[in-house]
Amino acid sequence: MNDGPRPDPSPPGGQSPDTRAAGREVLGAAAALGRSLGVFAGRAGGGAYRAARSGLQGAVEARRRRREARPAPEPRPATPSRFRSLRAVSSGRPALAIAAAVILLPAMALGLYVLAALVSLPPLGSGAAAPAQRAVTVEADNGKVFATRGSFRGQRLTQADLPPHLAQAIVAIEDRRFYQHWGIDLRGLARAAWRNLRGGGVREGGSTITQQYVRLITLNQEKSLWRKTQEALLALRAEATMSKDEILLGYLDAAYFGAGAYGADAAARRYFGKPAKALTLPEAAMLAGLVRAPSQLAPTRNLGGAKERADVVLQAMVETGAITAKEADAARRQSVTLKTPPEAPPGSNYFLDMIAPDLKRLAGTDGDITVRSTLNLDLQSLAEAAVAKRLDKDGARRKVGQAAMVVLSKEGAILALVGGRDYEDSQFNRAVQAKRQPGSLFKMLTYLTAYEKGFTPDSGVVDRPVRIGDWEPENDDNKYRGPVPLRTAFALSINTVAAQLGQEVGIPAIIATAKRLGIQSDLPAVPSLVLGSGAVSLLEMTRAFGSVLAGRTPLDTYAINAIRGGDPKPVYVRADSTDTASLPVEPRTMMLDSLQAVVESGTGRAARVPGQIVGGKTGTSQDFRDAWFVGMTPDLVVGVWVGNDDDSPMNRMFGGEMPAGIFHDFVQRASALIAKGKARAPVSAARAEAVPATQVAPPPSGTSDEVRGVPSVIDTATLSFRGRAVRLLGVEGQGGHLARQLAAYLRRREVVCAGGGAEGARCTLDGADLASLIVAAGGARAREDAPPDLLDAEDQARAERVGLWGR
Template structure:
């Protein structure tokens, strides 16, 4: 087809005057459109080729002034190809005249492998240059990505003032040049950036050294970022690991070095770096770990903090004290190599004992209580900044509760198909002394004591009988246990038998369903609901006859609170978990106050209700809850198909509620309220009453870095075996070839033994001389070594272990520490 030309009419045009009129053919129109498109494409190609030749001529003219060294080579590249002879073509031909290819372009076209090789070599530099330019054009502003502090920090204290948990992000005070200890600055520079004062933001020598060591080591063993680069990453960039971010980090580091002094950069880095355990900035870390400001840090403490910034989450001393101590030793050695300190100063620093002012780690089981307290603190105080919360939690009772629940479920849970349990212990005034929200917080954070609503079963009969006693019934009033029907509802007894005439005291003790249904029908279900409301039940209570047998869904805390009202003779009892909240000002931000006024139960009805509750334990369904020498009352509850089992019991000082069941509401293997729940109550109250009678048991301070064991009797005086031992296993040591077995400890090998070896490294242990058949008692820094090992979960107590060591093992089990974490 000929090009678009006035002398060459388009195909099919013809002489319209001599062609008869006919309808247009769509196919012919399509062919004409395609032909026109091809012609237009060729014309555009010719125009582009002409433009390229013009650009080449301008380039040759501009290159006349090139340096002589490159002129010959440039002229060869720019030499135009000779114009080929015009090709003869017939009129109307649409063929483009062929041109002979010459020069480098022709050579590359004739050698595609060479062209590909040149492209492979040239492409990476071109892409890198483009990435650098792009990174420069998209640089963020300095300080545009300040660390998000997250939720405000909470330091949580038990009822006796012991700190046992922290939450949130600690910010501390911004450090000034006057507050910066010289050894802290030297420690950070020695371990993070030795050439900090000599480079200009990016240390090429450090980058090459890190690259070589990582290549030789077969992995990332050393970073090449300077303190300046780390500072701009913390304050201006994200933490994504990309080449673009590294380029921007280097560019911003150069800019910061030109605008800020070295000391200002170092202070900025120390005020923003993360040191683990929620501490941002070195002052926050010093207060978090050592209970002091950064200005008061000693050399070994400064070395420990300097060692944390490389891996703060892994090395935080509250979680991994041994690892943090080893890293601090590395920092001290690096300070010696850089001349910051002498070898003697480093040795003295290593020998000093580092004491933490916070517990090694939040006990796992307390997290259910902490979740509740954190929400209450937010509601009770809206002040900004870090807060200290004094709670009602009794750590001894809490540890006991966790151990009792775990031990019972471990022993009987599988056989009885009971997967979960919850426990709440209240004082008479409503203070929450202990709370177990489930079997394992790490597996499930759902709090079954405060969030789970389950049918209460016969536990609800408290409100039925209390309503009856207020209406004139007495425990001696007699009703007939017989088949009854209330509307369409026909309640049945658990054993499907009827006892005939029964006093109410006996009916309550044996939990007879037909009697409770008759009472509710007599006094009216609305009256029962009103009694439950007065005692503090807030859940929905349907006005149906079956409510008398606990068809409503209620939380364990609600039911325990209601029973506490009967014991305290004050309704409703307001449960609470916080005594006081303090902030940065001397005056407390919140102090719990007792209610100014509250209702009371009628004297006679309360006395009769307490008598009926005692009958349950003495001769009824709650016999398993009996505790020697302690008056106990309570009530069992069991729902249909054994889906829920409850027991709430009262002693003169405590109200304890227990629930056992499964999260999926599946049936248990005939577990009633008088079975596992009553047994858990008894196990808890037996030891809790002893502890409360003696006052709070004095345990070693939770501020120590080492695990806190139970109090130990002193080692028998006499000759001692002293030295730095070799660890064979966690129950066996070797002193210069003499093997010593620790009394009451069944040693573990493997990882636990290696951890003990790191803990004892270069530390002296003293063992009392005596008969070695049963083992020796050894001490380290004044503490009994066997207790430390058992309390940390480093071993099991043997059959000959004395009571203090058994208590240490129980503490570890309740806290899921060490080997108990693996075996839960």
């Protein structure tokens, strides 16, 4: 695709002419306007004009007869000629003079206004927009396209590239008299005004394709009489200097079709993965329908609305004779398949924002690019769902407004990232941009430094009151346990022991360890640092824990695997970092042992996952302003933070509660996902399509427990077949508008159900599992004992904020 500046689509005559040429153009445009007005006036008012002329001639003839019948008047003294006209006006008909003034003065003002607009007309093409931000296509770790950003600008169309159906569709829906008018369609303006008047609002526009074209390449979108006047005059100029085909091609190159696509070729490639010349009739009709409301009807956002608008375009083509009714019906039956997914899931925008600076650094600023990222779409959905579920359940009661989450692979790839509760409400990325106090989470760095200095998990330290200068750290429970091994002190997060270790190994040594493990934030060299008084980001802390799991310092975290441009050779391919060092084996092993003790018997017990080896550390800052948990499995490192954007205290929220619970919910589902190998198989970007609904084999026909028919809806989990109620397996139903929407969806459609015991029935609709369809659309919740496919569907619905999960 070409992202550079476009040459002016108009011929040389439409560019900056000299003064004489401009004058000739203005005179020609004025003459054309006069002809248009004359033709319109002649046709529209022909009958009235002829009647008025006949009446006027009769009145004149009658007056002549009366004058001839009167006797001749006596001669009067001669009056000087220069006073004759004045006397006629003053003594004859003063009303006629007033009427003439009322008519002529506004006409003169209008003429001066139009003349001023003519004199200040800019050259055609002088306002063409500069190329916007280049297009970026983002793939997940398996190659599936999940997001696009920037502006797509395809190839300029030529007459040979223009599919006839696209030209016919645009003319039929936008300007049916395009080939008959001179740039301004007075008949169309009158029709639009009449329909808008009858409809009580603006329902139809009167601008021609030529007017829209000159506005796109020369003027702005300001809604004013001045801009509309200049638009009309420029349309006349364009018609005088360009052919109809040139105007139509220029319009199709400049029009916006939604989803960042400028021009018909870019839209064809963006939506259907093909150049404009390869468009089918239903695809051309869909594109033609977008130009009226591209942002609202973009198929990536509103496929149903785009299809409905395409039907309107097909009907318009039938009315104009471009196609037959039979061809329109065949086009409606032909499926239109998008080659791009819906718009990026809302939560993934935090990830996209994070990688944007890296793209400029790694790939420059020129040309469209495709990025293979590290994001795992399955894990991203699980992460968003885990955060949303806990916040929805306990957030208000515990005064927790926000949460963030980072998931790293053992190699440092960022597999999932949640930057906040809702991207649409706030684009601030709390996982990367926020700097908060980690509390006891920082003790991992203190203990690792101690293990490197010769301490072991079995080393004994006394839990007792400690005073370091003016600082007197206290334990959360205000108790002292006496002699304890370091493993126990770490698991129970004893503050006094950490303070003593800090004095033993030295604060500068702890800061050095933090820097080696990837903490880049400034850390205060004060005794309280061991308890997390320095401000750090969630990504930094998760990276530090990942360094311990991987045994490398620091762990090289990354979000981009490769970048491709227009050439076959990649612009960038990530290479393994050579700037890391190995973490000493024995201190690392001791630290991993201590992290497991936190989950097994310490403050992180809520993070335990049956059948999984899990380690981690809790953290709670002063006055309960921040709560953290960073944990790890053999494959993943997961960091969680909860708190409030205004730094207000939560309701006694510890890191071992909601943060550890979010970690547990995520790891439990993620481990099962990874173990079953359910990650989406890699597909090419050009063939990426929506994942179909879960298919369930229908029960054998005629079985005793089978129920089939068109049901009525009691709630979104309960159907009624001729009075027999059937409850869907694993679904917690909803009533109200969600039930009404399901009833409308199932109208006149057969459903087949099998089972129907106490646990519920499995029902299918056209071979797809009905329960999964309902839950995935946000029409119901999945019960806690629901099958895994329903739990996955609920996670997806939560992540995408659809149905009852919408905010």
